[in-house]
Amino acid sequence: MQLNWKGVIPAATTKLKDDGSLDHDAIKAGLIRLIENGVSGVVMMGMVGxxxxxxxxxxxxxxxxxxxxVAGRVPVISGLAETNTAAAVQFAKDAQAIGVQGLMVFPGLTYKSDVRETIAFYKTVAQASKLSILLYNNPRGYGVDLTPDVVxxxxxxxxxxxxxxxxxxTTRVTDLISxxxxxxAVxxxxxxxxxxxxxxxxxxxxxxxxxxxxKESVELMNLATAGDFxxxxxxxxxxxDxxxxxxxxxxxxxxxLAENITAGYSENVKAPRLKLEGEERQKIVDIVEKTLANLRALAK
Structure with a gap:
């Protein structure tokens, strides 16, 4: 299956049991729900994953x-987030063997590479498989900026x-496209x-x-790409919000937490992250519930 880089591709959450182990059934159910709501693909194990x-x-x-x-219904893209090039190369090879269609490649984690090192890392990973590569540019999060010259x-x-x-x-979007x-594909x-x-x-x-x-995210993207602003x-x-x-x-x-409220999946996260508590949790609950109420009102 060839990637066409269109539509909404969720960075899927990784569903976990209370003991922190993978919840296989919930992962499957979550993917089916996304596909049934019209997504164009799924990214497994991005930052959100x-x-x-x-x-x-x-x-x-x-x-x-x-x-x-997924069984071929939409493309499956895997996040690739490793701390060294050798592990990244091995993961790319393994992901291809498993049968995904693409890789969303983070810069090498824990080390802020310079331009020469960044280019060498991404080129080496790209050459390790035949999979389509989605570069991940998040300079705030990882300290590495894929500027147009690097790209x-x-x-x-x-x-x-x-x-x-x-x-x-947003000026970067225009710079890259032009x-x-x-x-x-930006x-x-x-x-x-x-x-x-x-x-x-x-x-x-x-x-x-x-x-x-x-469903609402797909609708938003469809309206926007159709020009109905x-x-x-x-x-x-x-x-x-x-x-x-x-x-x-x-x-x-x-x-x-938002997914728990809208679809019933667990809030469990991998340590050192911890589930939200107290006022912090209630603030997010309030935002989600207000959003859902507003969406219901719009649908009437």
């Missing part, structure tokens, strides 16, 4: 569950097809910049909070 907290065996198990459950060098690798843009600078055209990676990004030409969105509201703005304004939660350091806990 707690990639860095999973063991090597757990990572590969999650991919096997996803490939089996120009990386695009010499034919399997590098797309970039998840999360610099929070420079690389159809050679690079993907919105920030939930509360999606409408702005589509207005600038983006056609695909890797979303965290789409786990909680997949009047209706899209109306829906976006109802969702924006929820989408703002995707940009916080505790986005995993926030998204899992």
């Amino acid at each position: 707690e990639n860095a907290q999973l063991t090597p065996e757990e990572k590969r198990t999650v991919l096997k569950i996803a490939v089996e459950t 120009a060098e990386l695009l010499k690798e034919p399997t590098i097809e797309a970039l998840k843009e999360e610099s929070y600078d 420079r690389f055209g159809d050679r690079l 993907i919105c990676g920030v939930d509360d910049l999606v409408l702005e990004s589509v207005a600038l030409g983006v056609k695909c969105w890797v979303s965290g909070m789409a786990n909680a509201v997949p 009047e209706k899209a703005r109306q829906l976006y304004r109802l969702l924006i 929820l989408y703002h939660l995707d940009t916080h350091v505790k986005l995993v806990q926030y998204i899992k």
Whole structure:
């Protein structure tokens, strides 16, 4: 299955049991729910999927569950988040063998690489498999910025097809599209910049909070890409407080709590993360419940 980098591709949460182990049945059910609500693909084990907290065996198990459950209905993309190049290369090879269609590649974790090192890392990973590569650009989170000049060098690798843009600078979207055209798919990676990004030409969105509201997120993306910005703005304004939660350091806990409220899945997270408590938890509950009430009112 070839990736066309269009529509909503949720960065799926990794469902866990109370003891922290993988909840196979919940992972399967969550993927089926996303597909039934019209998503264009799924990213397993992105930041939202707690990639860095999973063991090597757990990572590969999650991919096997996803490939089996999705069964070719939409593309499966795997996050690749490793601390060294050798482990990244091995993961890319294993992911290809398991049967995913693409890799969303983080920069090497725990080390802030310079430009030469960053280019060498991404090129080496790209050459390790035949999978489509989605570059992950989150300089706030990882201290490495894939600027247009860096991207120009990386695009010499034919399997590098797309970039998840999360610099929070919308001018970067236009800079990338104007420079690389159809050679690079620029993907919105920030939930509360999606409408702005589509207005600038983006056609695909890797979303965290789409786990909680997949149907509404797909509707928003469809309205925006169809050019119906009047209706899209109306829906976006109802969702924006929820989408703002995707940009916080505790986005995993926030998204899992929202998903618990909307779909009943567990809030369990991998330590050192902890489930929300007290006033902090209630604040998120209030935002989710207000959003759902507003959506119900809109539907009347």
